[in-house]
Amino acid sequence: MLSNAKSAPFENLYTITVPRDFGDELRTDEEYVPLAMGQLLARVTGRTNAFLEPNLQNLISNANDYVIEKGWPNLEGYRVTFDDRAILESLFQRNEPVWVEERPLTLLWIAVDAGFDEQGVLAADPQNLTHSAEYLAIADEIRNRLEETAYSRGLPIRFPLWDLQDMESLSFFDIWRGLSNKLGQSSKRYGVDAILNGRAWMTSRGLEVQWTLMRGSDRFILPGGSLQSGLDQLADLYAGEFSSSGHPTASKITVMDLKNIEDYARVMRYIENLQERHILESVDIEEFSETTLSLSMTVRGGSELLERVLSLSGVLTPAAFVSDDYLETQLSFFLSR
DSSP states (O other): OOTTOOBOOOTTTTEEEEETTGGGOOOOHHHHHHHHHHHHHHHHHSOTTGGGOGGGHHHHHTGGGGEEEEEOSSSSEEEEEEOHHHHHHHHHHTTOOEEOSOOBOEEEEEEEEOSSSOEEEOOSOGGGSOOOHHHHHHHHHHHHHHHHHHHHHTOOEEOOOOOHHHHHHOOHHHHHHTOHHHHHHHHGGGOOSEEEEEEEEEETTEEEEEEEEEETTEEEEEOOOSHHHHHHHHHHHHHHHSEEOSSOEEEEEEEEOOOSHHHHHHHHHHHHHHHHTTSEEEEEEEEEOSSOEEEEEEETTHHHHHHHHHHHSSSEEEEEEEEOSSSEEEEEEEEOO
């Protein structure tokens, strides 16, 4: 398992920047707004083709009704910020699943064979690497394309520093071969929920990639051989696991191992943050003792989604799952130290 794992709410999830040359067409300012709504729906529903679904066409045609702010912050793209609460209410009214804002954070370990006797590891800061200009250009292109895909899907990712500490624990060939134990140990410092391991090489047809997802002790080889395919499949997987839908249901959580008022405040700040991001519909304190806090809440998506979201935080560690009856579920956690 990865230690100190934490979720990473995607920053500015409801703000979309549409590139000026999107589709290579000249557009009026107002034509960018429905385009931005189409991209937003992909992020929020977790489905790349959401803009084509008949049930959502009304949101696109009336996209201006959901806008908080829009304009040109620079010459690169048109930025639109949508009303998150209004969007969510519209999606819930349509009984559409919503990928919650609390999303797993994934570390990308990618070994790149540039094809001219130069190999390297894709790092967060390419300036720290001693490579040829030709290799750095390839690495920059790969990184930019991955970041664009992650941005369009609302997928939180990190690249390793590939500093002295990483280099002492891993080699290029460890990453190329996808050695799970070594990658897992080296990833603990980054506080992530999963590892996406990529092996990329240049061919006469262009870049090819083999992707492997590592989550805890599980390992999955992802089909598809392109840069985009790995992140798209990862986003599809997370959206399926962390989507809320249906009517709100009642759940209870009990947090144990509280030692002082600071522990209580830490838990409540986290819960209030989830409520602000519309993951929880309501929260009430049922009982608070010297060591235990019990909360009653309503959540769309049921107790399984709630347990997955709470387990991402790094604040709470699952203790047990107890079902009292079909109407209410009790979840128990320890406060993480």
